[in-house]
Amino acid sequence: MxxxxxxxxxxxxxxxxxxxxxxxxxxxxxxxxxxxxxxxxxxxxxxxxxxxxxxxxxxxxxxxxxxxxxxxxxxxxxxxxxxxxxxxxxxxxxxxxxxxxxxxxxxxxxxxxxxxxxxxxxxxxxxxxxxxxxxxxxxxxxxxxxxxxxxxxxxxxxxxxxxxxxxxxxxxxxxxxxxxxxxxxxxxxxxSSEDKQGRSSPIMNLDEIPFPDFREFDLKDYGCGEARALPLLTSRGCISKCSFCVDHMMCNPFRMRSPEHVVAEIEHHMKEYNIRNFSFNDLLCNGDLKKLERICDLIIEKKLDIKWGSYAVARGDMSLELLQKMKQAGCTTICYGIESGSNRVLKMIMGCIFLNHLMLSSLFPLKN
CATH class of the missing domain: 3.40.50.2300 (Response regulator)
Known part of the structure; x- marks a missing residue:
């Protein structure tokens, strides 16, 4: 062993x-x-x-x-x-x-x-x-x-x-x-002797850094069988600043890669490793709806046979048409953080931008 x-x-x-x-x-x-x-x-x-x-x-x-x-x-x-x-x-x-x-x-x-x-x-x-x-x-x-x-x-x-x-x-x-x-x-x-914070400067143009190629990894060590997947980031940071969450403090500001850069990475992993499953590890995949839609358009245009899932924030301007396009592009799972059914609590913890009516307008199309 x-x-x-x-x-x-x-x-x-x-x-x-x-x-x-x-x-x-x-x-x-x-x-x-x-x-x-x-x-x-x-x-x-x-x-x-x-x-x-x-x-x-x-x-x-x-x-x-x-x-x-x-x-x-x-x-x-x-x-x-x-x-x-x-x-x-x-x-x-x-x-x-x-x-x-x-x-x-x-x-x-x-x-x-x-x-x-x-x-x-x-x-x-x-x-x-x-x-x-x-x-x-x-x-x-x-x-x-x-x-x-x-x-x-x-x-x-x-x-x-x-x-x-x-x-x-x-x-x-x-x-x-x-x-x-x-x-x-x-x-x-x-x-190690210092106590003060010294955070690195966020990389504002994510296209300027090369995407991972995983060549040092033994991919058989991860996942299981046909469900084996690779992680992928389309963005860093978050558009929200929820009071209970530390991720936005570590990762902000929100930045998103160009759709072409994201799809080039998908194509690389498909060709190199015969991977068809991807886990979008973003804090949210829908921080920039125009770029998200463009990613979906490119996946559909290139006829990339993949499946993917991601986290998302509930937002009222996310249309049924976009959700349908995401499904057509291989999205099988969206994890929403609803956090609370109380408008008062949501107002306290989420900065009063995603209230119940916005959540309902975002989630109702999923039922359809």
Whole structure:
């Protein structure tokens, strides 16, 4: 079992950067953040070795231990105990991972973090540092965006945090490292000793960054059978600022790729991987209705036989005709966040722009 998990770490030639995703996060889809960062780094001339240890571990463990990726199990475990539980349940695998990461020749190791895995990543990073203090450890992702999450990281285990969109600041850090320049003062990068926020500048033209090609991933590790899908982003940010939601704070302002750029990515994945199912990972697919309709038009014109689903915000100007066109273009699922049936509550939490009559005018066409 362990051989299957660590084949790439043992056999891969030396690269410039090593990117890692650790457990637990259910591996339904390849991690899109890592895919974007890896592709961007490669576009700047640096080679990347990527290990989704999370997916490899899940796919190579027995059914009894798979329960630790189930949110119903994890949600009952206090976060500080997650590290100890995984050390107890996967002692050999975690020890082997730490040893191999410490021994690999790549000087820079980047960890993709979220609210579930940041403490596990912190423990692994600390152990790497104890065995090879020369490693430059970088954390990125939503798991280290907030100050309180960064303060929960074991002191001395992380050299830098990437705050916000990671492509450009992490690429600048890598470039500075290999050209012998200072790693301080990069917008979007803060050192582990700092408490202040230092979010990266949002990429306003999303077409200027290359879309992920997933070539470093073993796609058999994700999904199941014919239902296997790839994640895709048509936009970043949100047009709403709901009081209960932190995503708009991390991802705003709202920006959307050109329809041509989105469809070019779809065509690439269809040709390269024979993928026909896509999960639009946007906070909402209908932030720009004209671009959404153009994406649908292009899919229909090109006769792309795909299925896709997405989140959406309830809005009164979303017509039945557009919904029908989305269905014709392969949309099978739309997840709306209704949040409340009370106008008073909606007014408090959603800035009074999407009230019941707007929701009804948006949802009624779905029934038709």
């Amino acid at each position: 362990k051989k299957a998990i660590f084949t790439s770490l043992r056999e891969a030639p030396s690269q410039h950067v090593l990117l890692v995703m650790v457990h637990p996060w259910y591996p339904l889809l390849p991690p899109l953040g890592l895919a974007y960062v890896s592709r961007f780094i490669r576009s700047k001339g640096y080679n990347v070795l990527l290990l989704d240890f999370n997916a490899k571990l899940y796919n190579n463990c027995d059914p009894e231990r798979k329960k630790f990726w189930d949110i119903s199990t994890i949600s009952r475990i206090p976060y500080p105990q997650l590290v100890e539980i995984f050390k107890e349940k996967f002692p050999e695998e975690i020890e082997t991972l730490i040893s191999l990461l410490a021994e690999r020749p790549e000087p820079i190791i980047g960890f993709s973090t979220n609210y579930l895995n940041v403490k596990v990543a912190s423990y692994i990073a600390r152990m790497i540092k104890e065995r090879n203090s020369d490693k430059l450890i970088v954390f990125g992702g939503p798991g280290c965006f907030w100050e309180h999450d960064r303060k929960s990281v074991i002191p001395g285990s992380v050299d830098f945090f990437v705050i916000g969109e990671g492509e450009k600041p992490f690429a600048e850090l890598v470039d500075n490292f290999y050209k012998g320049r200072s790693l301080e003062g990069i917008i979007g990068i803060i050192s």
